[in-house]
Amino acid sequence: KNEVEQSPQNLTAQEGEFITINCSYSVGISALHWLQQHPGGGIVSLFMLSSGKKKHGRLIATINIQEKHSSLHITASHPRDSAVYICAVGGSEKLVFGKGTKLTVNP
């Protein structure tokens, strides 16, 4: 079993829909990261969180430490949100990455 599991692997939505991507992990962590990778592009950090909830624009990330689970929500999705979303967890030095969730938002 992978240490970090993301679901779904692929997600297709219509513009305007509410999106949820899930991340479950089995290791102890000090922080969880949500990253975004556009096709052929680099990787950017969206959120780093160790408890509770964070919001940035239309993106919301939550984490439940007891259940070892995090969710990334996108409200009012837009075609420019189409990307791979990656969950990463770890301690003070190294991180373990999920395989990513490929999101396609159609106009």
Next chain:
Amino acid sequence: NAGVTQTPKFRILKIGQSMTLQCAQDMNHNYMYWYRQDPGMGLKLIYYSVGAGITDKGEVPNGYNVSRSTTEDFPLRLELAAPSQTSVYFCASRNRGFSPGELFFGEGSRLTVL
């Protein structure tokens, strides 16, 4: 503020050749990492460094070497390139601390070994 700079962006190597992927950051970050990303797979850690003069192996270090002579630079050396090293390589950095900071990635280097 350039962030994390990787060069080259693309490279084709023949089997057995060697090369160095360059990575530099201007944020005075202690931690630096090299990852490879294969299609359909998560990022795999090759080597990492927690400060100048200190490096350690990650999950997939075979066929690679690194050095960290300065805080800013963390080059990755490929010796005797093999087709299995065809991948996209990312360098990343972040602050050290009780609560390490956000990860910053370079734009990636796409390497093909033929």
